[in-house]
Amino acid sequence: MEAFTAHTGRAVPLRRSNVDTDQIIPAHWLKKVTRDGFEDGLFEAWRKDENFVLNRPERKGASVLVAGPDFGTGSSREHAVWALQNFGFKAVISSRFADIFRGNSLKNGLLTVVLDQEVVDRLWELTEGDPEAEVTVDLEKRQVLAEGITADFELDENARWRLLNGLDDISLTLQNEADIATYEAARPSHKPRTIDA
């Protein structure tokens, strides 16, 4: 995973709540067996409307998505995260994320930042008024910065440490292989098995 320390970029204000993962990447895109090539599927249905914010020429190259509450609800598809990253997004800001989407994002180095809706409203106003306005997401300081806006955000220390260092979860877990083996040895024999081991 790529490390995330801080990122500055222009923003896409997405004034919608409950943006579910079926909207982020429709199911027919899920037949692909790779982690890349999903950028054209991102918000596919909404992008058919030429006035959709992502289609506006002034948003080209923007890398911070500022969305309404309950972003990433629904299906567990990690393809939603890959699609956002493939398209060029580095961070998503919302007042509330669905749990699975947030977990998937952090595993891939896409930073999800939770801010009060009041701050999200101000970010929308700022970036709608001035498409050139830059937004900085600083993971080291745990701060979002934009013109007239300084907002602290929280992220649990362990997740932050893994993101800052771009650490691979599986390698970290396997450092505790002895604990896993000890646990396995003590499991009750009535637990189900799919095949005879």
Add this chain to the structure above:
Amino acid sequence: MGRTLAEKVWDDHVVRRADGEPDLLFIDLHLLHEVTSPQAFDGLRQAGRPVRRLDLTIATEDHNTPTLDIDKPIADPVSRAQLETLRKNCADFGVRLHPLGDVEQGVVHVVGPQLGLTQPGTTVVCGDSHTSTHGAFGALAFGIGTSQVEHVLATQTLPLARPRTMAITVEGELPDSVTAKDLILAIIARIGTGGGQGYILEYRGSAIEKLSMEARMTICNMSIEAGARAGMIAPDETTFAYLRGRDHAPEGEEWDAAVEYWKTLRTDDDAVFDAEVVIDGAALAPFVTWGTNPGQGAPLSAHVPDPASYEDASERYAAEKALEYMGLTAGQPLREINVDTVFVGSCTNGRIEDLRNAASILEGRKVADGVRMLVVPGSVRVALQAVEEGLDKVFTAAGAEWRHAGCSMCLGMNPDQLAPGERSASTSNRNFEGRQGKGGRTHLVSPQVAAATAVLGHLASPADLSDVRTPAGVR
């Protein structure tokens, strides 16, 4: 202080706990399907890692599989490639697989319980958000992303922060017309699509205790639609009776030991939930959705709401957008909404009891002219049982299509889809824009409401059918 059911199961699976780290949790059962696993197997290959516990892993094919002509090659080359990828991955790594055509094939959340693999007090994961279904057995079960699928394949564990717990207590007697689906839709409408976020839900109370295992699975299945990763119901005699004798249920002394443990899996009297919601079961009625998220629902007797009635600006805007997408007008009676398609199936309502319920309404009746009805069993085993009971004949005699097992029209990944602008009454779990096909419009309903709707051609409950046990062309 006492512990909740969720806390007990969690504690029993902690492999490692350290300050400032998430708990490392052992996973008892890992279910795989073709959509969320290819990139995970690729990751294992690149790192040269094996699957740690093949005996706790099982795969089936469901999302992409067609429900017609399953003996012929799959027409869509991309779908075919994804299924072939799963077959190759399972063969290369030694994972047990039930492919299309196998008697144990079906929707992954129907297959696990019917094999007896889903047991009380286990941890169950799958790269699918509806893994919450398995919580009906008192298992801690939740959907995961593909990175986590790879993590479980490689380590049989997951690092996880402990969620909070929420009790959803349903007291009182559910009216005869109210099913588990109506109940869970009402719960989601009450707490919202984000209401359960960060919580494990425990459904409890007298109305829950009376439910069958299949009804409990319907409830737990849709926990994710309230934002909760997991929903649980304490195991009891109903649970034990369902499990006894199943392929992978323990036997003899092992059974006794298991039941002894399972009986401890109840929330202690002095345990404290972080939040609690109380629902009066007796006050409920058949429930349907009108919007584009599962929280946008109302009793069938109600009207399409007026967006202006929402105080919250974001909810108001969401309702406006939903009505626009759904082609509905504020104030329109829900009962007057005509549908083109009726879908009975999915991991929410594709089990034998669901098919029996739909068939009991359709018996001696006809699907309305111009309405297409698909009945898709959740698994091959469910299909075989339905045929043994003659349910398939009831469906086909009524004019419905009887299909092969799979996810089918629950999501637009296989040939079963709505056309743009088409409207369905569906027993599935998501009414998101385009979920059942580009431009398709979905109303979530119970199997009983689905069947009554098929007969009348508009959203309806069985109570609306009293005088329509004749061939109909009512639209």
